[in-house]
Amino acid sequence: MTEYVIAQPAQPSLAIVGEDARFPVRRIFCVGRNYADHAREMGHDPDREPPFFFSKPHDALIPAEGEVPYPSLTRDFHFEVELVVAIGIGGCDIAPADAQSHIWGYTVGVDLTRRDLQADAKKSGRPWDWAKGFDKSAPASPLLPVSKIGHPESGSIWLDVNGEPRQRGDLADQIWPVKDIISYLSRAVALQPGDLIFTGTPAGVGALQPGDVVTGGIEGINTFSFTIASTPRTPATINEK
Ligand code: MN
Secondary structure (H helix, E strand, O other), X not given: OOOOOOOOOOOOEEEEOOEEEEEEOOOEEEEEOOEHHHHHHOOOOOOXXXXXXXXXXXXXEEEOOOEEOOOOOOOOEEEOEEEEEEEOOOEOOOOHHHHHHHEEEEEEEEOOEEHHHHHHHHHHOOOOHHHHOOOOOEEXXXXXXXXXXXXXXXXXXXEEEOOEEEEEEEHHHEXXXXXXXXXXXXXXXXXXXXXXXXXXXXXXXXXXXOOOEEEEEEOOOEEEEEEEOOOOOOOOOOOOO
């Protein structure tokens, strides 16, 4: 057995509905601008430009329940409800027609975003990492296996804050459906078992405040409810004088 010089980091994983076994998470890929109405609200033309991707560290994953911290370095902390795809079988150059056979299951997650840092990054042509890949930036609900729910291609996707409707969409409105996303992604990297894909968010994104109750879900898949912790973590910013 391999010996390590420090304690081996924990394996991030997702719960599975109705099972004790867990889904080990390898990488988290996210799709930008995959619903036309959200592309428009962010100031972009929703014509079918090829999908683009960014990543979050796998240990950014947390259960979408209980308290979620308000992160450091931001004053514009946004929610983005998304369909999450869990890859069970890896592959390269996967054809869209074969893509579904690589999927283990689905759930709903939230791509938490430091929107002010994202706007700064876009303006200066810098990476999105601190906007998207911060600690605990990827709450997700327990997975549903394909064996139980098949491959949902339509169904409402929604998010409320304090009971007020904020995001309303339908999976059928994705610019790039899941099989195309998998195909594109598998040309850029060898997809591996355990990879998760956050597949983009519908319109209505907005800011969260400490104490907000965030609920949401996807019809036929799963729901979630969490609260933004009442004390912001380190409200100071390193970039301000
Ligand atoms: Mn997103």
